[in-house]
Structures are given as structure tokens and as C-alpha cells.
Amino acid sequence: MPTAPVVYEIDTWPWLAGVSNRLGRTVTLADVPDEIWDEAVPDGADAVWLMGVWERSPAGLVVARSNESLQRAFHAALPDLRPADLVGSPYCVRRYRVDERLGGPAGLATARAELARRGARLILDYVPNHVAPDHPAVVEHPDWFVLGSEEDEAREPAAWFRAAGRIVAHGRDPYFPPWPDVAQLNAFHPELRSATAKALGDIAAQCDGIRCDMVMLLTTDVFARTWGANAGPRPATEFWPEVIAELRRHHPGTVLIAEAYWDMEWTMQQQGFDYCYDKRLYDRLAHEDAESVRKHLAAGRDYQDRLIRFTENHDEPRAAATMPGGRNRAAAVAIATLPGATLWHEGQFDGRRTHLPVFLGRFPDEPADDELRAFHQRLLPAAARVRRGQWSMADCHGWPDNPTSHDVLAWTWHDGVPHHVVAVNLSGHASQARIRLPWPPLGDRRWRLTDLLDGRVFHRDGDALLAEGLYVDLPPWGHHVLAVTPA
Numbered sequence: 001m002p003t004a005p006v007v008y009e010i011d012t013w014p015w016l017a018g019v020s021n022r023l024g025r026t027v028t029l030a031d032v033p034d035e036i037w038d039e040a041v042p043d044g045a046d047a048v049w050l051m052g053v054w055e056r057s058p059a060g061l062v063v064a065r066s067n068e069s070l071q072r073a074f075h076a077a078l079p080d081l082r083p084a085d086l087v088g089s090p091y092c093v094r095r096y097r098v099d100e101r102l103g104g105p106a107g108l109a110t111a112r113a114e115l116a117r118r119g120a121r122l123i124l125d126y127v128p129n130h131v132a133p134d135h136p137a138v139v140e141h142p143d144w145f146v147l148g149s150e151e152d153e154a155r156e157p158a159a160w161f162r163a164a165g166r167i168v169a170h171g172r173d174p175y176f177p178p179w180p181d182v183a184q185l186n187a188f189h190p191e192l193r194s195a196t197a198k199a200l201g202d203i204a205a206q207c208d209g210i211r212c213d214m215v216m217l218l219t220t221d222v223f224a225r226t227w228g229a230n231a232g233p234r235p236a237t238e239f240w241p242e243v244i245a246e247l248r249r250h251h252p253g254t255v256l257i258a259e260a261y262w263d264m265e266w267t268m269q270q271q272g273f274d275y276c277y278d279k280r281l282y283d284r285l286a287h288e289d290a291e292s293v294r295k296h297l298a299a300g301r302d303y304q305d306r307l308i309r310f311t312e313n314h315d316e317p318r319a320a321a322t323m324p325g326g327r328n329r330a331a332a333v334a335i336a337t338l339p340g341a342t343l344w345h346e347g348q349f350d351g352r353r354t355h356l357p358v359f360l361g362r363f364p365d366e367p368a369d370d371e372l373r374a375f376h377q378r379l380l381p382a383a384a385r386v387r388r389g390q391w392s393m394a395d396c397h398g399w400p401d402n403p404t405s406h407d408v409l410a411w412t413w414h415d416g417v418p419h420h421v422v423a424v425n426l427s428g429h430a431s432q433a434r435i436r437l438p439w440p441p442l443g444d445r446r447w448r449l450t451d452l453l454d455g456r457v458f459h460r461d462g463d464a465l466l467a468e469g470l471y472v473d474l475p476p477w478g479h480h481v482l483a484v485t486p487a
Helices: 012-023 034-040 058-066 068-077 104-117 136-140 150-155 190-204 220-231 239-250 265-270 279-287 290-296 327-337 370-386 403-407 462-468
Strands: 006-011 047-051 054-056 093-098 121-126 160-163 166-169 209-212 255-258 275-277 307-310 341-345 390-393 408-414 419-425 431-435 446-451 457-461 470-474 479-486
Touching (some): 006 012, 006 370, 034 104, 047 104, 054 058, 093 104, 121 190, 150 160, 150 166, 190 209, 190 239, 255 265, 279 290, 279 307, 279 327, 290 403, 290 408, 307 327, 327 408, 327 479, 370 419, 403 408, 403 431, 408 431, 457 462, 470 479
Parallel strands (some): 006 047, 006 341, 047 121, 209 255, 255 275, 275 307, 307 341
Antiparallel strands (some): 160 166, 408 419, 419 479, 431 470, 446 457
């Protein structure tokens, strides 16, 4: 896997449903046509995350059918919802075996081979915090779970269920009510840790990377705060270093991606994950101003290189719906050209606006935004050219009577010539700034600046660039991705 991989997430079940509808026959991972696999690996992508391939729980499906809040969300996303569209949550896992309806293990092996032919690695999911209530371990290994008493059940009946003569906790995080369709695993139990390492190893044998769900819930402090005495005594070692060390013994090259929040990204990096979600950057790009992004990007390169940046995924609303007026393009330029990994989401390039609940197996019909798709088709290969060598933030300054330079973000990449400069106006008004470039050899010659996104060419005097900086005049949410070469 490259040091700064570009990952493309595919919602596997609705994607295959769309392919089946398009071709007029049932398609599984075993028989996706070549031309569809070609489309599934965007130019500039290094890996494809097939989200939701594991066997889904019939018991979880029963819960989803009776939950009024979920039903409202389902009908909002699919007004013509049919019973067959509700396929169950991919995070309510019955077994870590590829669902036969998606092609089974043989179909996944075929998919991995097809991706490899196109130069793309395969990423799959793992959910460490919980399993479906009908997972075999609930009966076969009840001690792996958080167990309660009759008093616990009487005090909070929605938080517990009975199985194999035990009172088992429903999964939860400490800030929300329990999830009614899953059983909570006990991160403090030594046998559970061994079972987790084995499960990860089984998954690693089928792919090149694993995206692990809500990893901070298994850290000792968070788990103890969530479960108290029900968790038992605190172990001497943290969950993830112990589990990952065992995984690395057998699968040293498997890339581990952590879904992590609550400013615990650095902690999870230190506990063994290769990349952690950069949710803070997402929030700042979607809802805050340039200064908040600038401060976020002041972190050390060793930290930033191990973040994975995104503007949407299956958990977040669609960027086209939440970042209107061009903000989504400005944010896309930012995440594509910063250090670290990049995550794109199926349908994002087409401007899909409906956030599909993961329980559903069909996308609604939405018109494609051809212009937005063309923009991304230019951006991904351009970003691959840019992100090489030394990265640094660039100072943007302006004039006493024009404060708009504060709304401009800029950074540079240097690995010999061409140099590269990225400038983004993170505001809804035109902004002007001068960008200080960090390359002293600019003087005594003229330079050609080519925008890799729209092909525009600018010529600038090197001495003026050194003395005054690069002047940019950007429209609302405007941007440049510039290659700087001798004229």
C-alpha cells in the first residue's frame, strides 16, 4: 500500500443491486463484468473498501423492521421502500463470512483478484465492539460478553437481553442509548482478545487492509467508564496493542484503519493503527472557517501522515447536500492534496444527495451531476502528481483594507521541479491573498504556473514571487492546484 493511499468506499449491497438492475440480471461479486470493475476503481485510487460484505443478522433485521425511528429514516431515503430493500445492518454481524447473497468467499476472492488486476488493494470491515445477538459466540462463549444481573435488567431493560441463561448487554457507546440489535463484547476478557486477534487474522487472509469500527470504545479508560463493574477488573495491558501485536505476527503487511473520534486519533496511532479518521478536519471543512482548518493543519507531519481525510462516507451526510454552493469542491481539493490518506465514497463524484441508511440494499434514483464527476476525474490524478516530497503550510498575507486573505488556505509540495502550490478559498465571497513560497531558487528567472484542474497557465517573475509572494484572486470557494515550472 502506498504511504498516502487513496481509498474508494463502495456500499457493496446497493452497489451490486444497481449493477444487477443495470444489466438486467442478478450480479454478485463472483461475476461483476470487467467494465464495471473498471468503473469501480477511479483513476488515482489505490484501494477499494467493499463495505458490508459479512453475513448479516436475521435477528437484527427483526429489530430494524419494528423500530419506528429506523423506519422513518428508511422511508425518507427510499420513498418507494419495498420489503426486499431492508437487508439488515452490515454492522450487526452474524458471522465473519461473506454473505452468500453477495457471492460468498469465492466471490470475494474473485473481487480481490479483479481489483489487483487494476492496481487496487482490497479493504474490508471489522466491528470489534459488538456482534449480532444471534452470533454463535453468544451461546458458545457467553463469557466473552458484558454480563449483567437481574437488578441491571430491571433498572434499564432496554440495555439488556437474555441468551443462553445469561443477561447480556446490548452494545453502546457512553454518549448514546444502547443499540438494540447487537450484543456487547467485553474488551477486558483475555479470551475475547485472543478471539479478536484470530478474527482479524481470518479477515486479513482475505484482503489487504481492515477498517476497524469505533476503535476507541475498546480502550481501557473508555471501556471502564462505559461499563463500570460489569466489565470486571481492569487488565494490565491495553486491548489494541495486545491484539494488533498478535495480528502482526502472522499478517505484518495488513493495513489497519481506525474509525476514531473524541480527539483520540493520536492515541490510536500509538496503539498500532496505520491510519485514523480525521473527523475534526471534516467538521472544520464542512462547518467552520479557514482559520480553524489552518490551526488543525499545524500538527506535526508524523501525525498528519497517519490520518485519513474525507468529506463524506457511509456514516456522514452526502457532501453535495451539506456543502452547497461550491464548498464541497473546495473541501475536496483540500482533502485530496493534504498529507495522509484520502477516503472517497461511492456516489460522491456523481453528486448524490441522499444519505442511505446502511440497512438498505438499494439506492434511490438520483440524477448524476456530470460536471461534478468531471471535476473529480481531474482532481484525483492531479492530486497524485502533487503529493510528493516535502509538504508545508504556506503563509497567506494581504492588505490593511482587505482582510479576505484570512479566508485563503495554502500549502506547497516540493520534490524537485515542478514545485506545486495549492490555494483554497474557504469562504462564500471572493478572496485575495499573497502566498509566500518556500523555494529560494525562484529568483532570476520567469516561471510558468499551470492549474492542473482547469488547464489555465500563468507566467510570473521569480524575483517578484520571492519579494511579494504569489498573488491569487479566488472566487467564492475557488481553488488552484498549480504546477510551477521554469518558463
